[in-house]
Amino acid sequence: MVEHFDLKIMTKNDYDVAYIGSKVKEIVDNSKISNGIVSVITAHTSTGILVTEPLECIVSDLEVLLRSIVDDDAEYSHAHFLSTYGRTSANATGHLRSILTGNNCLFPIRNGKMLLGAAQDILLMEFDGPQERRVFIEIIGE
C-alpha cells in the first residue's frame, strides 16, 4: 500500500532552512499505514533535504561549509541567458548546493510511529529563495 501527500512551504530568503520533521510525523500519525517506510522528497533542483540535529550552531556551521564549497561569487558556466526559459540563470550556487545535500531522506515506520530519533529533524534547505516549495511525502507499507 502507498499513500501520497504534498507539503507546500514558502521559504523566506535566498538561503533558508525550514524544519519539517514534525509535519512529516503528523502525516505519518494520520496515515493508515502502520509498518513501512516514509520517504521525503523535494520536487526542486535548488533545494535539499537533510537530516540533522536542529541546533543553531550546526545549521550555522553547515551554511559556512556550503558557502565555502560553493562560493557565492565564483565563475559559473550556468550564469547566462537561457533561451528556452526567456530569462537568465544566475542560480548555479543553488543547483550545486542542492546536488551536495541531496533530494530525499527515509524513515522507518513501526506500529504506527515514525522512528525519528530524539536528536533528529528533517530540514528542507532553500538555496534559491524565497520560493513556494513542494515536498512529496510517500508512505509505503501496510
Add this chain to the structure above:
Amino acid sequence: MIIDIHSHPGFIKEICQNPEREEFRREKFYLYKQTIWPAELVIEQLNAAKIDKAVLLAEDVSSRYGDTIVSNEEIKLLVDLYPDRFIGFASVDPNSKNAVQDLKRAFKDLGLSGVKFNPSNQGFYPNDSIMDPIYELCVKYNKPIIFHSGMTWIKNSHSKFSHPLVFEDVALKYPNLKICLAHFGWPWIMDTAMLLLKYENIYADTALLYFDSPKQFFDTTFNKQLGPYWIDRTLADKVLFGSNYPRIEYKRMVDAVDVLNLREENKTKVLSANAIKFLGW
C-alpha cells in the same frame, strides 16, 4: 529605502486565473517557464532583497496581438492588494485610436503613477507624431514615462524602434516630460550615457542583464565598457535601480549594485532618491 523601477507582474497568481491568457503572456512576453507565484511570495522576495517598493509595468499590445500582456486594470488590482509595496504603471497602445482616452482613464480613474511603452513590441517610433497627444497628456498630469530601450528579447520585434537615439527628439520637444530609458539602452550604452549627460529630463534604469551573472555583467558594462566612475562622478542623479524581475531575481540585482563604484550618498540616489524624483513624489 530601495525602489525597483522595473518589475513585470504578468505571472502573479492573482492576475493569472485564465490559462489561455497565461499562455498568451508566455509567448508574447517571451518568458516560457516562469512559475506562477502568489503576490504574497513576491512580497517575500521583495523583503529578502530589502526592496521597499516595486513599480509594476503593464503592457498593451492590442493592435498587434489583440490583447494586453498585462492590463491597466490588472495593475490596479495588484496595487490595491499591496498599496504600500507596489507602484502601478499603465500601458496604452499608441496604434490604437483609444490610446489617449485609455491613458487619461489610467491616470485619473485608476490612479496609476506613470506609463510604460515598449516601442519594439508595440511597433512604433517614439518620435512619431501619433505620440504627441500622449506626451502632452503625460506633461499635463506630470506623469513619467518608462520606455523599453535597446535590445528586445521579444520575437518578431525590432530593436531599431528602441535605439536610445530615437528618444532624443522626444527629450528635445518635451523638456518637461520625464523619460526613463529602460535597460540602459543596452547594447547602445554609450549613446544612453550621452543622452543622460545632455538632457535633464532623461533617466536610465539598471534593468540590464544579457550575459553572465548580474554582478559580472554590471562590472563589464559599468566599470569596463563605460568609465568606472561615470555614474558616481557625473550621472549619479540620472540612474534608477531596476531589476527586470522576473527575468532575474530581485535580490541578485540589488546585490549587483555593489559592484558599481558608488559613494554611499550616490548609492542612495540610485537605489531610491532618483526614483522618488522621477515619480514626482
